[in-house]
Amino acid sequence: MTAILGISAFYHDSAAALIVDGNIVAAAQEERFTRKKHDASFPEKAIEYCLTEAGISVDELDYVGFYDKPLLKFDRLLQTYLAFAPRGFWSFAHTIPQWLQQKTHLRRELRKGLGGKYRKRFVFSEHHESHAASAFFPSPFDSAAILTIDGVGEWSTVTFGTGNGNRIELTHELRFPHSLGLLYTAMTYYCGFEVNGGEYKLMGLAPYGEPVYADLIRSTLLDMKSDGSFRMNMDYFAYCHGLTMTSKKFHRLFGGPPRRPESELTQREMNLAASIQVVTEELILCMVEHVSQVTGMQNLCLAGGVALNCVANGRIQREGPFENIWIQPAAGDAGGALGTALLIWHQLLKNPREAPTISTQETSAFGPGPQQEEVVQFLEQEQAVYEIEENEDELCRRVAALIADGKVVGWMQGRMEYGPRALGNRSILGDPRNPEMQKRINLKVKFRESFRPFAPAVRQENVHEYFEMEPGQSSPYMLIVTNVQQSKRIDVNSTATGLEKLEQVRSVIPAVTHVDHSARIQTVSAEQNRLFHKLLTEFHQQTNCPVLVNTSFNLRDEPIVCTPQDAYRCFLLTGMDILVIGNVILFREQQRHAEIL
Template sequence: MTLILGISAFYHDSAVAILRDGEIVAAASEERFTRKKHDASFPQNALRECLRMADADVGDLDYVGFYEKPFLKFDRLLETYLAYAPAGYGSFFRAMPSWLKTKLHLPREIRKHLGTQYKRRIVFCEHHESHASSAFFPSPFDEAAILTVDGVGEWATTTWGVGRGNRISLKSEIRFPHSLGLLYSAFTYFCGFRVNSGEYKLMGLAPYGEPKFVELILKHLIKVHDDGSYQLNMDYFSYGHSLQMTDRKMERLLGVKRRKPNDPIRNVDRDLAASIQRVTEDVVLRMANHVFDQTKLDSLCMAGGVALNCVANGRLLREGPFKRIWVQPAAGDAGGALGVAWLIWNQLLGKPRVAHAISAQPTSMLGPPADHASDLQTLRDNGAVMRHVPQDDELDAAVAKLLADGKVVGWVQGKMEFGPRALGGRSILGDPRNPEMQSLMNAKIKRRESFRPFAPSILEEHSHEYFKMPDGDSSPYMIFTFDVQETRRRPIDVLISSGGEQRTQPRSELPAVTHLDYSARVQTVSQNRYPRFYQLLRTFYQQTGCPALVNTSFNVRGEPIVATAADAYRCFMTTQMDALVIGNELLLKTEQPESACQSSQQDLCEWEPG
């Protein structure tokens, strides 16, 4: 038996993944346990929980891999600072302490955190190698083209290559500072959202605007070649020498000042979002066409932060040359932990690989469960009132009725998802037929901007009745958008309130999950991938005739998705959620005492998972 630990840490979204003889045993992000969004510290808590799931300790590990090469990254930082000197001195001065103290000594730091039990090898691979590995090795393809696109790793920002059998080979790359991911992040910053977390907001805002700035962007900011390669005009970007993405020169070009984070969203912000979204889609599509021309392969695997742009993915699936596309559900940096572990197993150790029909990562339920008896007893001891419903079908019937009655339900079942999507393990659910559900969940549950869209989870066998999906296609990871079938649509009128927020009439039979452009970010739910969630959806369908639910991640704005029963209960009690289900325990808000709400914000904050 060979046990491999993959680590991504110290830069962004720290995580660990464990493989046993090439099979995923566990994977989790550190932020879920520390409750610090995008926590970049060493993933000590995630490591502890994943080792527990593997029934192993550090001394049982045969290999440890790290998802980047720190010296190569440091080389890029030094060259960049020298190139911009003296302008980049302030940024250089702030960055150096962490590098000199920690990041230049990662072998030492990793061994320090692992303890004295681990004395074997630590493997370092390049950032985009880990992305490519995480995309191809778990995919259902014997051979495929590979495309990775993100902000930046060491030097590479975009790569393409080929995966065959148990090996990947990267053929070409685009290097920093030219980066499609950083271009998108620059507009995220300009429109007043936080870089590295607000890109979802920009994508959600895009359908509300018009792509009026596309020509200006293509003329002044990015030069795109026929093969999809590109160059940014760095005169308009300041991320190379400062902590800001853009400066006054970008404001002069666009003819508008950057929106401050707490200011109201303007019409121009909507148009900028629509424009950079269109440019991003066009560049991704052009790159994919070039990769297809070079490889002549029918299948494509993708990873990197830009691969989480589900709108671009949907367009690539509809208009692109590839018959089949598989995107790593944890496509961002956290997924690099999986990538380096698979790279060690397949490429370093030369182990044979057999492509699984539905992938070697059939679900993303890879983290620890939250319904341990001791965890639930801790909640009771702190005042939580629970109804134990031992039969799943009885519980599902009660939850389906709550949802049909317009209630919002927190749903915590089994293992935690790995990656940014809630797929039925740590979800907040609602009735997609309710035209008020989107605004209700945004304002009273998620505490976020009213324009933010929600996604449908739908029984796979009914998905083609509601959405235009290629024959035989499924979308189990909620990573593509699909258009709503014309027969399910309704005409719309767009209204703009005095506050600048846009409201619309219902756009389809499922208004809570249909975007302004009649698309939706779909999760198809099959019995073999998601048996427990499938059962609930099936019951809701039997009660209502609707095979779908609103499914959004179980968290509020600015917080990671909940990991433990205590996290879920605290979120439940401090929002206007109506009910919470943890395993076979049903909790109704009306039955919870005030003392439980107080302890959810105090005592339970300190509680460790059992």
């Protein structure tokens, strides 16, 4: 037996992943256990879970891999501060002490985090190498081009190369400070959203605006080349030497200071979001075309935080030169833990790899799953009112009927998903035909911005009936945006602008139709998630609609729920109507502790 632990930590979204003899046994983000969103601390609890799942101890590990090279990253920091001196003094004084104390002594920190029980070899892979490994090795391809795009690793911000069999090779890179991820994050910051967490909000806001600033971004902020490479005008950015993303010159260019977080959104922010999204898509499509020309491959694998931009991914699928694409569902830093473990197994140890017919990640459900005895014991302690439905078919029939009746259901089944998306195991579900469902879940259940769109989960065999995709085409990880079919749309004759567009019913599934008629698709097959597919099938039989609203089971600014305790707490604190954990059903009106919302 060969056991390999991969770790990502100390920067953003710490995680651990464990593979045993090449098989993915467990993987999870630390935030799910600590309940701290994007927890960057050493993933002690995630590691403990992975080892428990495998039934091994720390001293039985053969290798431990870390997802980047900290000394290379430290070199980049020092060179950057020297290049911008003396402007970067305060940022230097804020950052360097932590590096000197912790990150330049990473072997010591890793041994400490592992309780001093691991005495074997540590392997440090480069950041984008970890991303590339996470993208290619679990993919269903024997060979593929690989493209990784994020903020920054050590020096690289974009890389591409190829994967063949059990080896990957990255041959080209774009280097810091020129970064598509940091450009998008800078606009995220300027529009008043959280850095390294609010980028998806900016993407969701884009359809409410017009790209009126796109030419200004192209002409002033960027020097763009036809191959997708670019240089940024660093006079407009402060992330190299300051404690903010944008400079005063950036603020003057776009007409004022950054929007204050939580303040009212204006048409300016909507137009800025639309503009940066358009430019981002243009650059990515140019990159993809260039990668195709250089590699000659038919398949493409994507990873890195920018690979979570599902609108751009949809355009790659529709307009790009590749026949097939596969995107790592944990495309951000968390996925680096899995990438470095797989890199050790295949590339360092030279173990063979045979591409599966479907991805080895299937539903990416590598986290903990509750046992019924544990659930019942907890609910008894809480004096909760519940019932158990022993028959699986009857469970799905009842839940489908409740959703069709307008109820919002918290659905916790099996093992927790690895990555930022809930894919039917830690989900909040609703009826997509209900025009009030998007607003209700946003405001009464998740307590978040009303403009945020929800994803449709659709039976894979019906995807082409409701969305502009080929029959049987898959998007299992909710990472592709496409349009609702014309036959399912409703004509809207209105001069509404901005958030007024939310009030318009645009299709027969309005709760999952964005204001530009797009939707972030999750296809569900019986092979990948049997129970969730059965629920969708039952809902289809009852309503003639094979689609459900699927959003992650969490409150705003909290991670996706991990345990029955997390799920029960979220259920009581929100306007959710029903909670289903395994085959245990709870009704909100029967719970004496439920808040009135």
